[in-house]
Amino acid sequence: MQGIFDLNGQRAVVTGGSRGLGYGMAEAFLEEGASVVIMGSSARTDEAAAGFRERGLRCHAVRADLSRREEREAAFHNAVGLLGGLDIMVNAAGIQRRYPCEEFPQEEWDRVLEVNLTAPFHLSQMAVREFLKKELPYGKIINVASLMSFFGGFTIPAYAASKGGVVQFSKGMCNELAGRGININCIAPGYMDTELNTALTADPRNPRYQSITARIPAHRWGGPEDMKGIAIFLASHASDYVNGAVIPVDGGYLVC
Numbered sequence: 001m002q003g004i005f006d007l008n009g010q011r012a013v014v015t016g017g018s019r020g021l022g023y024g025m026a027e028a029f030l031e032e033g034a035s036v037v038i039m040g041s042s043a044r045t046d047e048a049a050a051g052f053r054e055r056g057l058r059c060h061a062v063r064a065d066l067s068r069r070e071e072r073e074a075a076f077h078n079a080v081g082l083l084g085g086l087d088i089m090v091n092a093a094g095i096q097r098r099y100p101c102e103e104f105p106q107e108e109w110d111r112v113l114e115v116n117l118t119a120p121f122h123l124s125q126m127a128v129r130e131f132l133k134k135e136l137p138y139g140k141i142i143n144v145a146s147l148m149s150f151f152g153g154f155t156i157p158a159y160a161a162s163k164g165g166v167v168q169f170s171k172g173m174c175n176e177l178a179g180r181g182i183n184i185n186c187i188a189p190g191y192m193d194t195e196l197n198t199a200l201t202a203d204p205r206n207p208r209y210q211s212i213t214a215r216i217p218a219h220r221w222g223g224p225e226d227m228k229g230i231a232i233f234l235a236s237h238a239s240d241y242v243n244g245a246v247i248p249v250d251g252g253y254l255v256c
């Protein structure tokens, strides 16, 4: 009998799956029996997929710069071809740029919005078309939001705008899709110790690092492993009646 969290036979695309939080989610799906394409721009994408395959897991790599519309469209279709269909779409790729707001360069604003907001919407759209092709439409979209979907942060106005947008388009799509067998939800990670945050974590004496750490009720920063349970829940039948949610995974930061 199939359990409600079972992912055997499920087919997933995870952008940004070569490292960090995307890697943790891809690993969770693979360990639960899914086939996964990790999509990313660097050579690490191929290396990560090869590492998974060495462990006997069903993982492919598709290289694409997701800031380029044609490239992500080709990559998406390539991924669906490799998997023979699609059941789960995870948008985890993201970038950060830090400047005082009055100096924030226009080209950096455009790049952050393209990678963090436009690409996830475009990939969600393509995933929905794929899900609707099934005789009984079915699919799960998981978008990685942020605490910056709620807060404004410091020196990161483009990132905050992009993550606010991710939540809002997910809610908008949810209203059209919840009655058609498709779930779209967001995860809002808290402060996670990944390469995205090296500007904050590189020096433990950094006062910003210290003030953030002091506020986390769980007394630690999170990591890729902390994304696994929520990713499996949102990708599986366990979440069939969960629609348009934004679920914090933050050690309690949001309520402290």
Ligand SMILES: NC(=O)c1ccc[n+]([C@@H]2O[C@H](COP(=O)([O-])OP(=O)(O)OC[C@H]3O[C@@H](n4cnc5c(N)ncnc54)[C@H](O)[C@@H]3O)[C@@H](O)[C@H]2O)c1
Residues within 6 Å of the ligand: 015, 016, 017, 018, 019, 020, 021, 022, 039, 040, 041, 042, 064, 065, 066, 067, 091, 092, 093, 094, 095, 115, 144, 145, 146, 147, 188, 189, 190, 191, 192, 193, 194, 195, 196, 197
């Ligand atoms: N680390 C945190 O504290 C934190 C908190 C909240 C949300 N997030 C979000 O989680 C997601 C994963 O971040 P992370 O912390 O693992 O960071 P990370 O820097 O370790 O990983 C980001 C991933 O995105 C990929 N990527 C970036 N630009 C790309 C492009 N143009 N084309 C293809 N791939 C690209 C990178 O190759 C990498 O695999 C991001 O969306 C980030 O905004 C992170």
